[in-house]
Amino acid sequence: MNILNLEGTEDTPKIIFDNQNKVYEISGRSLPEDSAEFFQPVLDWLDEYKNAPDAETAFQFKLEYFNTASSKLILDILSKLEEVDGAKVTWYFHEDDEDMEEAGEEFSELVDVPFEFKTY
Amino acid sequence: MINKNLILVYEGEFTQDITKSVLAMAERNLESMGEESGIKRKVFNVMVECLQNICKHSETFDEETYGKTTAIFMIGKHDSEYFITSGNPILSDSVAAISSKLENINSLDKDGLKQLYKDIIKNGRLSEKGGAGLGFVDMARKSGKKLTFDFEPINEHLSFFSLKTTIPRN
Incomplete structure (x- = not known):
């Protein structure tokens, strides 16, 4: 399974999906010009991974900020996780960032994937 | 204008690169004023939606057909x-649709906006321009206040759409 590794920039998040080291993390800021194009490799990666996933896969979402176009794609990614057996999500938010906490709660209500919330 | 303490005004072409520069400048300003992080995040949030709205919806006019069109932020x-204010030309044909969308948003309370957001994100699709149809709803949620808007006819094709979002500091 290929490693998906995108360096973060000022308007795109850092993404590492690495099955060898068991790291699955999206972090930073997300406000790309074209969110569908930017996140397509993540959806493609999950489409392949769901065919032979580990017994458990812990996906970490550690976002500082995302725009509304990204939120639509984040929901697409989370929906894709419903097809990955053993997937779970840890949603990180800064301890004083109620909006990010609420955003995570809303996503957790929209998809059927176990969510855990942590502050950083 | 001066006693309203303008932090930043930009008029001209709007692109993703310009959006990034404007955001960086505004962030630096808020930083230097020592603004609280929660307020800074909300202001940043509204600025992004506002700037990207202009990028997506204000760039498609052909100058020969419609005349010169510039946007302001x-x-x-x-x-x-x-307060975050934007103004940009739109096709007059779309005034009614935008107006009713904003009026609907302004008629909703906090829970109503949350429900609308969830309905759109769940059932909506990205537009050809890559918008999720969530920008105004998100701006209203981050603001907690009503959105102020206006449409002024520019010529037979275009209207100038202005939108103001306020972020209370406490």
Whole structure:
């Protein structure tokens, strides 16, 4: 399974999906010009991974900020996780960032994937 | 204008690169004023939606057909609140649709906006321009206040759409 590794920039998040080291993390800021194009490799990666996933896969979402176009794609990614057996999500938010906490709660209500919330 | 404490005004072409520069400048300003992180995040949030709305919806006019069209973006601060204002030309045909969308948003309370957001994100699709149809709803949620808007006819094809969002500081 290929490693998906995108360096973060000022308007795109850092993404590492690495099955060898068991790291699955999206972090930073997300406000790309074209969110569908930017996140397509993540959806493609999950489409392949769901065919032979580990017994458990812990996906970490550690976002500082995302725009509304990204939120639509984040929901697409989370929906894709419903097809990955053993997937779970840890949603990180800064301890004083109620909006990010609420955003995570809303996503957790929209998809059927176990969510855990942590502050950083 | 001066006693309203403008922090930043930009008029001209709007692109993703310009959006990034404007955001960086505004962030640096808020930083230097020592603004609280929660307020800074909300202001940043509204600025992004506003700027990307202009990028997506204001760039498609052909100057020969429609005349010169420029957009404006500004952010300012009163004692008790920040305000983020944008103005850009739109096709007059779309005034009714935008107006009813904003009126609907303004008629909703916090829970109503949350429900609308969830309905759109769940059932909506990205537009050809890559918008999720969530920008105004998100701006209203981050603001907690009504959105102020206006449409002024420019010529037979276009209207100038202005939108103001306020972020209370406490």
